[in-house]
Structure formats: C-alpha cells, structure tokens
Amino acid sequence: MKLDTSIACSLTPGAEIDCCGGTHIGYLKAMKRSPWFYDRWTIATERRLYSRAKLIVAHADIMKQELRDFYGINPDKITTLYPPLTINTQDTDQTRSELRRHFHLPDDKTLFLFPSSSHKRKGFPLLKDYFEKGNGEELLIVAGRPPKGECKNTLYVGYCNEMPLLYKACDYTILASSYEPFGMVGPESVANGTPVIFGENIGCCEIIDRKARVTFNVSDAESLTSAISLLKASPLTLTPPYTQYLAKKSLASVREHVEESLRRVQLVP
Secondary structure: OOOOOOEEOOOOOOOOEEEEOOOHHHHHHHHOOOOOHHHHHHHHHHHHHHHHOOEEEEOOHHHHHHHHHHHOOOHHHEEEOOOOOOOOOOOOOOOHHHHHHHOOOOOOOEEEEEEEOOHHHHOHHHHHHHHHOOOOOEEEEEEEOOOOOOOOOEEEEEOOOOHHHHHHHOOEEEEOOOOOOOOOHHHHHHHOOOOEEEEOOOHHHHOEOHHHEEEEOOOOHHHHHHHHHHHHHOOOOOOOOHHHHEOHHHOOOHHHHHHHHHHHHOOOO
C-alpha cells in the first residue's frame, strides 16, 4: 500500500513529517547527564529521523532552537506548531473555600499546586528548599507521586482524578522543570482559572498570556524568590472565559493540526 504522506510522533525514521516534542540531547544537557549506550543509540536514531524527514514540526520554539543548535538541522525544514490541546475542564458552583474543604486543604493559606510524577525533573528540590524556609503562609500542594521524607510546608494530596477542581482550589500552579519541552499542565491550569508560576524554559509559556503567568530562572533560587514576591505584591487573578489567556494558534484540533502540517510540508523546497 502506498501512502501519500507519513507522519511520525516517535523514533520512526523514514517519515516525511516528524513531530518533535523533545530532543534527547536537550534532555541530557538539562539533566546534566552523560550519555550511556541507550542514550547514544537514541541520539543516533533521532539524527537519522531528522535528516530523512522533509519537515520537522517542533511543538514549541524552544524545540526549534534545540534542533538547530544540537542537531544542525536546516531551519528551513523546521516549523513550530503547538500540539493540539485536549484540556480537561469542569464547571462547578462550588467556591474556592468549598473546594479546599473537599480536598482537605487549609482556607487561610496561599496554595501552590505542584502536579508531578517525576519530581527531580519537575524541580521539586528547588521548590522544597523555598517552601521549607517559609513561615507557613504559603504551602506547596503535591499531586501525583509522593515526595520522599519530611517536607515542611508541603501537603501531599495523592494521585487526583479531579484535577480541574484541584486547580480551581489552589491559587497558583508551579513547576520548576529542568526540561519541559511543552508542559500540558500550564494550559490545563489556566483553562481552569488558575494562573501559573513556571520556569522560563518551559515550552507552554510561549502560548500563555503574561496576565496569566510569572516566570523565573530554574537555575537561580533567588529568581524563584523574586517571582513569588512579585505575586505577593501583585496577585494574578483570571476571569472567564479562561481560554482568552491561551494563544488562539494553540487551540487547534488534532485534525486542524494534521491539516496544517500537511499544508506546510508542501512549502518545503
């Protein structure tokens, strides 16, 4: 069977269009890891895939830059198309106070939600250090994998199947990821009315309005402190419809995303 066009979303050399949601070299550099056998195999496979593809669809401009810097890809064959967002939202008549009681959270604290199943990559050590130095007025709410050991000013709520409501119960969502090519948590949080405080290297910051986000340098603890101090002085509050804080070009459906990829591949010389 002959196909008109093939699209790869994984390590499948030979596709005409490759969707890049992250690079292995970028990941290793961000995590400060030296390559082992599997890493070298993965990087070699990526190079073959990228060299053979007619068009590479980067899921954020930061991925486009990695492809140029780390793999030497001709920028003419790279285009940025943000991944189609399937955002889980949930309308509720419950107030934030009622939602906090539902999740057994205090109503008199500023709550920073940290959804994570990969704490080291998501920046938990940096966040833990900040919140442990606090006076208890600000709490880190961990959803997902439990943190190890005792953590002052941190509450663990477990794996949550009501994430839209948990977003709404908290003041902010926070991530300090060392490597986060896009980060669906960002648009999910904003779409549920909760602004974000994110590392400036996180890809989804490109599609979130500045009125709904504050960013910081994940390599600088003082930068995190300054960002949270900024929020204390000028808290962020979002008003519906919350999709107004997300770039329209990020709200395409899967079908529209594929159709645009097919249109752009025809423009590549």
